[in-house]
Amino acid sequence: MSDQPNILFIMADDHASHAMSCYGSRINRTPNLDRIADEGMRFDNCFCTNGICTPSRAAILTGTYNHINQVTTLATHMDNRLLTYPKLLQEAGYQTALFGKWHLGQGPEHEPTGFDDWRVLPGQGLYHSPVMIDSAGQRVHVGYVTDLITDMSLQWLKERDTSRPFCMMVHHKAPHREWQPDAKHATMYEGEEILEPETFNDTYENRSAAAGAARMRMEDLQWKDLKADVPSGLSPAEEKSWRYQRYIKDYLRVIASVDDGVGRLLNHLEEEGIVDNTLVIYTSDQGFFLGDHGWFDKRFMYEESLRMPFVLRFPREVKAGSTCDDMILNVDFASLFLDLAGVTIPDEFQGRSFRPLLHGERPEDWRTSMYYRYWMHGDGAHNVYAHYGLRTHDHKLIYFYNDGCGQKGSGDETHPPEWELFDLQADPYEMCSIHGNADVAGVQSSLTDELHDLQAQLQDDRYHLDT
Ligand code: SGN
Ligand code: CA
Numbered sequence: 030m031s032d033q034p035n036i037l038f039i040m041a042d043d044h045a046s047h048a049m050s051c052y053g054s055r056i057n058r059t060p061n062l063d064r065i066a067d068e069g070m071r072f073d074n075c076f077c078t079n080g081i082c083t084p085s086r087a088a089i090l091t092g093t094y095n096h097i098n099q100v101t102t103l104a105t106h107m108d109n110r111l112l113t114y115p116k117l118l119q120e121a122g123y124q125t126a127l128f129g130k131w132h133l134g135q136g137p138e139h140e141p142t143g144f145d146d147w148r149v150l151p152g153q154g155l156y157h158s159p160v161m162i163d164s165a166g167q168r169v170h171v172g173y174v175t176d177l178i179t180d181m182s183l184q185w186l187k188e189r190d191t192s193r194p195f196c197m198m199v200h201h202k203a204p205h206r207e208w209q210p211d212a213k214h215a216t217m218y219e220g221e222e223i224l225e226p227e228t229f230n231d232t233y234e235n236r237s238a239a240a241g242a243a244r245m246r247m248e249d250l251q252w253k254d255l256k257a258d259v260p261s262g263l264s265p266a267e268e269k270s271w272r273y274q275r276y277i278k279d280y281l282r283v284i285a286s287v288d289d290g291v292g293r294l295l296n297h298l299e300e301e302g303i304v305d306n307t308l309v310i311y312t313s314d315q316g317f318f319l320g321d322h323g324w325f326d327k328r329f330m331y332e333e334s335l336r337m338p339f340v341l342r343f344p345r346e347v348k349a350g351s352t353c354d355d356m357i358l359n360v361d362f363a364s365l366f367l368d369l370a371g372v373t374i375p376d377e378f379q380g381r382s383f384r385p386l387l388h389g390e391r392p393e394d395w396r397t398s399m400y401y402r403y404w405m406h407g408d409g410a411h412n413v414y415a416h417y418g419l420r421t422h423d424h425k426l427i428y429f430y431n432d433g434c435g436q437k438g439s440g441d442e443t444h445p446p447e448w449e450l451f452d453l454q455a456d457p458y459e460m461c462s463i464h465g466n467a468d469v470a471g472v473q474s475s476l477t478d479e480l481h482d483l484q485a486q487l488q489d490d491r492y493h494l495d496t
Contacts, residue, residue, distance in 0.1 A: 036308050045333060073353065080403060086100075098111060127141055127146075238447065247323060259272070361382070399420050414431045425451045
């Protein structure tokens, strides 16, 4: 029997860590997701390198940043000939499978490769009775998407060849917009008032123009999101709160079914007796604004969308109830999986295996800063401006270059570039940029150098006005 572990990678879509009780959520409980953290390790500083779906998924599969894999926006689909970790695991004897959201494109050049079995939603997919595509074609699957994905995953686990290790990716659609709960959770939170976040009434002062320009405010939520007409006679502040309650309750309801589904998968691993040798991960492709700064959606390098939830259980190597605050990134996952499987990590993978962190050991040269780039400039709907930046444990430096740079899916309008700098210790909600303040000139200049060095090291190009 090989000691290559099984890998069960569960990823939700748009699930922010502040909507998970193991991360201290003040608004919901996620008992089954918490089980993974309680019996394993919770990572408190897991970040995405581009806070949007298609690019983050490409980074996870290929272990490379988006300027390398060319999947920069939602409109740039992944070339399925790229080297990915499932392909390497497959070559190393693993059985590989993928169920759920793919969102890296359709057709022969973009459909999933490297999987023995796969069935995916086209694009974003539907919550109720979705069409799903597999190697045999496409058909409607009757039922609720979260349950369907869980059922398919369980069935595959039961039917697989148990003499070989497996790697299964379970990619939920939930809790992506437009947050349609199933009947079982439809009335959850009824009659309750969900707490509004501290920054709910942000007025976007003391920052660059980008924060104020984004169209992701409560007032930008549409009927399909709210599923009701706004009651008449409300003041603007009352209407904003009403919109938040409509939005956040459905968001939390669809998470409750994901939590149930994860519980069923965990139970199955126990029943089969493979808990010890199975790495289980729960994460999301990026974070989300839960009314924070008055917003929904993601895209910005601000904390709520930059941060990915990441909990992992692997009893063979990880102590129950442990936490880690070292920085890990979506580009690192592929290298970890290959490391655990005993497969050589290709030189072109830019991420790093964080296996030592699982054992509570931090390599001396572990990263203390990370690079982020959001390319989908002014997309027409959300209007988030293009930016790149550096996050350290204490600071965040952002350069809004405000230019689509010809990337598909970006808008044509440009705006003068602007910098932001936040002291994350003094200002954890990033409400006041201190860029240009005389008393931080030293920090600012060393962070700027570090940003440019890291960018060069990762082989990305500096914007031409960033000199
Ligand atoms: C859809 C949503 C957007 C969301 C993108 C990207 N609109 O277009 O609000 O930002 O997906 O999400 S919707 O009204 O059609 O739901 S991502 O998770 O794929 O990046
Ligand atoms: Ca997403």
